């Protein structure tokens with residue numbers, strides 16, 4: 384049996400926090416007198432906090448001082464934290480825990496590759512922290528997805544060759560980052576949105592242990 388590295392994005396893959404990011408950003412935009420759509424929100428998925436705010440301000444045709452920009456970032460995060468405050472293991476998306484357990488049983492490497500600076504806290508809240516051999520998050524990287532840095536960093540720590548890494552992602556930017564890293568990309572979500580991925584599944588309930596075994600043995 385070969386040893387592969389399975390790298391999981393967090394928001395929208397392990398837990399459904401993508402909806403909380405959306406609500407918090409939308410509240411911020413609304414407070415400034417404009418709105419944005421679900422389609423536009425796809426462009427925010429996987430993207431760092433700074434880059435997200437830059438995009439949103441551009442959509443609303445707003446320009447703000449550096450000081451105001453920083454205040455808006457703090458405001459959004461405070462709002463976001465109120466949504467995730469009460470999170471627990473019930474918010475783990477269906478069959479994610481089962482997939483992690485299967486990979487552990489097969490003695491595969493497991494890593495987190497997330498843009499979020501709140502990643503460690505969320506994994507602790509949902510009680511999954513100890514499943515991960517390596518954690519790379521928004522505090523560790525200089526370049527946001529679609530730059531491959533976050534995934535290459537995880538591979539390096541695991542001493543894994545990028546071609547032996549498999550990435551689970553719900554974001555277009557994340558799929559591009561995995562592809563840019565030379566890794567196998569698995570989209571979790573909509574086939575059309577994530578068409579650049581090597582494989583796409585609606586969620587983990589569609590991913591069979593046979594499929595995972597094939598990835599391991601490739």
Ligand code: BG6
Pocket residue numbers: 393394401404427428429430431432435460497498499500501502521554
């Ligand atoms: C990504 C999310 O995982 O993390 C983005 O998909 C979010 O929506 C980014 O902006 C940064 O997260 P945080 O928690 O550091 O603001």
Ligand code: MG
Pocket residue numbers: 392393394395396401428429552553554557
């Ligand atoms: Mg995500």
